[in-house]
Amino acid sequence: MFSKTCEYAIRAMIFIAQKSKAGNRVGVKEIAKAIDAPEYFIAKILQDLSRKGLIQSMKGPTGGFYVEEASSLCSLADIVKAIDGNKLFTGCGLGLKNCNELKPCPIHDQFKRVRENIYSMLENATIGAFSKQLEKNLAFLKRK
Amino acid sequence: MFSKTCEYAIRAMIFIAQKSKAGNRVGVKEIAKAIDAPEYFIAKILQDLSRKGLIQSMKGPTGGFYVEEASSLCSLADIVKAIDGNKLFTGCGLGLKNCNELKPCPIHDQFKRVRENIYSMLENATIGAFSKQLEKNLAFLKRK
DNA sequence: TTAATAGAAGATAAAAAAGTCTTTTATTAA
DNA sequence: TTAATAAAAGACTTTTTTATCTTCTATTAA
Numbered sequence: 001m002f003s004k005t006c007e008y009a010i011r012a013m014i015f016i017a018q019k020s021k022a023g024n025r026v027g028v029k030e031i032a033k034a035i036d037a038p039e040y041f042i043a044k045i046l047q048d049l050s051r052k053g054l055i056q057s058m059k060g061p062t063g064g065f066y067v068e069e070a071s072s073l074c075s076l077a078d079i080v081k082a083i084d085g086n087k088l089f090t091g092c093g094l095g096l097k098n099c100n101e102l103k104p105c106p107i108h109d110q111f112k113r114v115r116e117n118i119y120s121m122l123e124n125a126t127i128g129a130f131s132k133q134l135e136k137n138l139a140f141l142k143r144k
Numbered sequence: 145m146f147s148k149t150c151e152y153a154i155r156a157m158i159f160i161a162q163k164s165k166a167g168n169r170v171g172v173k174e175i176a177k178a179i180d181a182p183e184y185f186i187a188k189i190l191q192d193l194s195r196k197g198l199i200q201s202m203k204g205p206t207g208g209f210y211v212e213e214a215s216s217l218c219s220l221a222d223i224v225k226a227i228d229g230n231k232l233f234t235g236c237g238l239g240l241k242n243c244n245e246l247k248p249c250p251i252h253d254q255f256k257r258v259r260e261n262i263y264s265m266l267e268n269a270t271i272g273a274f275s276k277q278l279e280k281n282l283a284f285l286k287r288k
Numbered sequence: 289t290t291a292a293t294a295g296a297a298g299a300t301a302a303a304a305a306a307g308t309c310t311t312t313t314a315t316t317a318a
Numbered sequence: 319t320t321a322a323t324a325a326a327a328g329a330c331t332t333t334t335t336t337a338t339c340t341t342c343t344a345t346t347a348a
Contacts (some may be wrong), residue, residue, distance in 0.1 A: 001232065002238075095151040103284050105282040107220065121254045130251075141240070
């Protein structure tokens, strides 16, 4: 469904958001450990998210990654778009380039509904809501 | 959503099923052309589908691939399972290995519903139904 | 029975995705 | 102002996926 990069990005952002609520910035190492992701790889992803404005960062001692208050409204759809693009939301299920209403692939209509379903789920899933779940230990982020 | 291999497999099977209704067997070249897929690559995929019993084949002159009557009831879910496995139907949305009801990831419940939605769509989409659409030129299989 | 056809199988190559390492630059606490 | 810290950036490696090529084997029409 999502690329690994995207999965890591989502997990990282949920973790950072939670930490940020307490006013803390978190370093790459801590993030990598918390979500059980390869350190150097997640570092790249965080830089990308930062460049795209989804998270913030500060260098130097006491530095690290954090998110602004407003980012609690950031949805999974926003992250997926930033990392994987919107192929998942607009592309053809059978990978046909010119599939459209006029020249639909055999699963065009069914797939459209599935996609809308996915999209609305991801739109309504905000980072803020997840932080709360995590705090209450109602959800987890570790890979294994 | 699906791997390219799986996309090709679905398109190929729809095409073969349609031709088989008229009692024709089709060669790799014809299939590759019809669904605009790389010839050598689709050949591999067809061999795999054949080994797994989803399609039939016959060697020699006038040989080629075809499907049995019963295969018109074969669903997209069957093809996806054969090629991509059932990661899509059972795996965690965030790629967590130990995500389950007891230790759910933050999107566990939402994702479960999406997955069920995808699965029922793929289960109800039979190869036979597509052949009809194709015949009436209501749908297309070409990539570009 | 032979020539042509077509799939089967294995090796190889190219491209994309995932993951790692090293050097540089910015920041800040002391 | 300096030493320590942490992100930024670019090069590089590995793995997986996608794609191609070659040789072999089976089948059948003539």
